[in-house]
Amino acid sequence: MLANYRWRHKFLIPFYKGKGGGGRSDKHERAVVFMALNETTFSGGLSDRLRGIVSVYAECKRQGRPFRIVFEPLHLEDYLAPNEYDWRIWEDEIDWDLAKSYPCVLLTYHNDPHNSWQHFVQSSVLRSYFRKHCHQLHVFTNMIPSDEEYQTLFHELFRPTDDLQQLIGYHLEKLGGKGNYISCTFRFRQLLGDFKEGGDTLPVEQREAYIERCIETVKKLHKQYGDKNILVTADSSTFLSELKEKSLPYVYVMPGKVVHLGFTADASKAVYMKSFLDMYMLSFSGTVYQATDKLLMRSTFPQRSALLGGAPYREIKVSTLS
Numbered sequence: 001m002l003a004n005y006r007w008r009h010k011f012l013i014p015f016y017k018g019k020g021g022g023g024r025s026d027k028h029e030r031a032v033v034f035m036a037l038n039e040t041t042f043s044g045g046l047s048d049r050l051r052g053i054v055s056v057y058a059e060c061k062r063q064g065r066p067f068r069i070v071f072e073p074l075h076l077e078d079y080l081a082p083n084e085y086d087w088r089i090w091e092d093e094i095d096w097d098l099a100k101s102y103p104c105v106l107l108t109y110h111n112d113p114h115n116s117w118q119h120f121v122q123s124s125v126l127r128s129y130f131r132k133h134c135h136q137l138h139v140f141t142n143m144i145p146s147d148e149e150y151q152t153l154f155h156e157l158f159r160p161t162d163d164l165q166q167l168i169g170y171h172l173e174k175l176g177g178k179g180n181y182i183s184c185t186f187r188f189r190q191l192l193g194d195f196k197e198g199g200d201t202l203p204v205e206q207r208e209a210y211i212e213r214c215i216e217t218v219k220k221l222h223k224q225y226g227d228k229n230i231l232v233t234a235d236s237s238t239f240l241s242e243l244k245e246k247s248l249p250y251v252y253v254m255p256g257k258v259v260h261l262g263f264t265a266d267a268s269k270a271v272y273m274k275s276f277l278d279m280y281m282l283s284f285s286g287t288v289y290q291a292t293d294k295l296l297m298r299s300t301f302p303q304r305s306a307l308l309g310g311a312p313y314r315e316i317k318v319s320t321l322s
Contacts, residue, residue, distance in 0.1 A: 019096035283309030
């Protein structure tokens, strides 16, 4: 909990003071605003931010408070449109005046999304923030909502934009429709030297053998599922390129580059679109798999995507070559 306090006092308060106030004080009275800014890398990636959004929205529903979203570096409405609830707020409606707004931080400190103590603490702290007397409450968080409410609340808030829906429809047709394929996600980070993000980096001479082990993992899934197509997603262009070179008829790889929102503030709309496309396409899988071992990161992205579509989520160990 000390981390929440430190982020507020060492970063948010000076940041808001630098903004010099502003915002139309007559707009969005008592609104609770989920905040993710270019400067707040602790907000995490897409999955982290979306789970934070759903968590704050759930509490707003329980308490009858207006809910809004600020989502940088991209414009969220380019990818997700309001569905049953209009969460939009314009730049000149955000109140940066510390005398009227209260910025706060609520971070996730335990890797297990089902840790009951963490859920209790986060929910209690969030409710304490809601008791603050302020014009706008600005919440910076990646807190975890309950699995049971995630799908319903997400769909209340969001639907794909027309551009995203067109891409979803195209790839669903290629894969045989919703539920008629499985998926497997690999989260390498900088393991194969694609970019700088965190974690280990394999020596160049070891990368080819490791990629082959990952490809064997996909082949193992094929043996289990027979004629099902396998959608493979990954954050490594190196891995996906080598996988495509194998020309495995049951493997489907969508084109496009994947970036992490917490580390990339200047990508194009098309690049950011790929992350949202991956999320929806995983959600429509018959089963969502994530490849795991001691080198790969266990990402929450495929887990959240599975919850979004009500698909089973499973993990598969990376194969060992004989």
